[in-house]
Amino acid sequence: MGKIRLIIAIIVGKLMICLTKLTGSQGTVFPGRIALIICPEILKILGENISEEIIVITGTNGKTTTSNMVAQILKEHDYSLVHNAAGANMITGITTAFIDKTNLIGTKIFHYALLETDEANIPLLLKELTPKVVVITNFFSDQLDRFGQLDNIINLVKDALRNTKIELVLNADDPLVTHFQSDTGLHCWYFGFKETDYDKKESFHNNKVGKYCVFCQSELVFDKYHYAQLGKFYCPNCGNRNPEPNFVAHSLVMNPTISFWVNDIYIESPYQGFYNAYNILAAVSIAKLVGLKDEFITNAIKIYQPQAGRMESFNIAAKKVILILVKNPIGLNQAMAALEQESQSKNILFILNDNAGDSRDVSWIWETDLEMLATNQLNINNFICAGTCSGDIAVRLKYSGFPAGNIVLVKNLAEGIEELITRDSEVCYVFTTYSALFSSRKMLIKYQDKYKADISALKVKDFMGMGE
Numbered sequence: 001m002g003k004i005r006l007i008i009a010i011i012v013g014k015l016m017i018c019l020t021k022l023t024g025s026q027g028t029v030f031p032g033r034i035a036l037i038i039c040p041e042i043l044k045i046l047g048e049n050i051s052e053e054i055i056v057i058t059g060t061n062g063k064t065t066t067s068n069m070v071a072q073i074l075k076e077h078d079y080s081l082v083h084n085a086a087g088a089n090m091i092t093g094i095t096t097a098f099i100d101k102t103n104l105i106g107t108k109i110f111h112y113a114l115l116e117t118d119e120a121n122i123p124l125l126l127k128e129l130t131p132k133v134v135v136i137t138n139f140f141s142d143q144l145d146r147f148g149q150l151d152n153i154i155n156l157v158k159d160a161l162r163n164t165k166i167e168l169v170l171n172a173d174d175p176l177v178t179h180f181q182s183d184t185g186l187h188c189w190y191f192g193f194k195e196t197d198y199d200k201k202e203s204f205h206n207n208k209v210g211k212y213c214v215f216c217q218s219e220l221v222f223d224k225y226h227y228a229q230l231g232k233f234y235c236p237n238c239g240n241r242n243p244e245p246n247f248v249a250h251s252l253v254m255n256p257t258i259s260f261w262v263n264d265i266y267i268e269s270p271y272q273g274f275y276n277a278y279n280i281l282a283a284v285s286i287a288k289l290v291g292l293k294d295e296f297i298t299n300a301i302k303i304y305q306p307q308a309g310r311m312e313s314f315n316i317a318a319k320k321v322i323l324i325l326v327k328n329p330i331g332l333n334q335a336m337a338a339l340e341q342e343s344q345s346k347n348i349l350f351i352l353n354d355n356a357g358d359s360r361d362v363s364w365i366w367e368t369d370l371e372m373l374a375t376n377q378l379n380i381n382n383f384i385c386a387g388t389c390s391g392d393i394a395v396r397l398k399y400s401g402f403p404a405g406n407i408v409l410v411k412n413l414a415e416g417i418e419e420l421i422t423r424d425s426e427v428c429y430v431f432t433t434y435s436a437l438f439s440s441r442k443m444l445i446k447y448q449d450k451y452k453a454d455i456s457a458l459k460v461k462d463f464m465g466m467g468e
């Protein structure tokens with residue numbers, strides 16, 4: 001009877017996946033949800049078809065980029081894998097990913113499962129699956145209105161990990177992550193950066209997150225910050241400090257694309273920004289632990305093209321337009337810090353929504369370091385505000401000291417993109433919250449095609465001697 005239920009759940013799930021693909025929707029949650037109702041053990045059963053390892057990647061920022069890069073490295077090796085897509089990182093989305101890949105009777109074997117998941121989802125996930133490795137990228141405050149306080153989340157994850165045989169891969173530079181070893185007793189591997197040319201003596205501390213020692217609540221002393229609370233720290237009271245990393249990143253260069261060394265492996269990537277350097281470091285660390293070959297790792301990172309909204313690049317009217325998903329204060333601060341490495345003049349289109357999938361409370365923009373715009377060290381010509389909360393971001397910008405005359409409020413996305421590319425600048429950036437990510441991406445592709453067509457029409461005119 002159980003076997004029949006499983007097969008029915010798989011068939012229904014696969015049909016629904018086909019339907020959602022046909023309608024072109026991004027819905028990867030619904031098939032898993034229905035399949036779990038038909039056969040509640042489906043994820044547990046399909047999880048047993050992983051022959052090598054189940055790897056879970058969690059943390060506030062960087063899950064998607066890190067897991068996509070590991071997926072790329074595994075594919076270079078010709079390993080088969082189950083991998084859930086961005087935005088489908090709850091149990092339902094993960095179940096959909098398994099159903100999509102398995103055969104009709106649920107017996108197909110895969111080498112690896114690579115699963116990114118929200119922190120709050122870890123307890124549920126560990127009831128269904130037995131991962132070999134759990135990776136924690138970092139902890140920042142994110143969508144507090146949805147998940148409650150950061151401390152609660154960290155404790156939730158810690159409690160779920162205790163009494164397991166899981167190995168942890170942890171960020172050695174994040175004081176909110178490093179204490180997992182002593183608090184869980186699990187075997188831990190660490191990745192971290194040595195001093196870099198981009199370190200700061202001060203950091204913009206959002207909500208004082210990570211400012212105090214997790215053991216004794218004394219204020220931590222930071223020798224250097226890489227960004228946010230990530231850096232070299234110690235507690236003057238109890239001696240809590242960064243653990244020695246197993247995977248040491250050094251000699252970081254961002255001009256603006258990234259290169260650095262991880263132990264003795266040289267890494268180059270088309271990505272930008274320190275936060276992406278961390279994502280690459282996490283991916284390389286996982287790959288090394290799994291035992292993948294250095295040349296496959298370096299090659300996969302080098303050719304890996306940014307995915308939707310993760311510094312994805314478009315070419316519109318001979319201008320480079322880069323799309324970046326921003327969903328919380330640290331993410332936005334890091335996106336702006338990445339612009340510091342780019343010397344060309346810029347226009348920015350900011351799409352701020354408060355829909356489902358976004359933070360319902362957009363007051364998080366007041367916790368960001370938009371004041372760095374006031375000095376214009378980022379060389380920004382125009383700031384275009386769009387989305388359901390365009391007025392909020394415009395007001396926030398005005399308070400940051402950014403010249404009011406260069407803040408443009410638009411009615412819709414199309415108008416925003418027109419303003420972005422027609423106003424004077426050498427390069428353009430689109431910052432968007434989650435609910436506008438796919439619509440803005442679609443529209444950028446449309447504009448890219450439109451201008452391509454216009455240019456070829458002009459060339460034909462020139463050729464025919466008809467050019468103006």
Ligand SMILES: [Zn+2]
Binds near residue numbers: 214216240
């Ligand atoms: Zn302490």
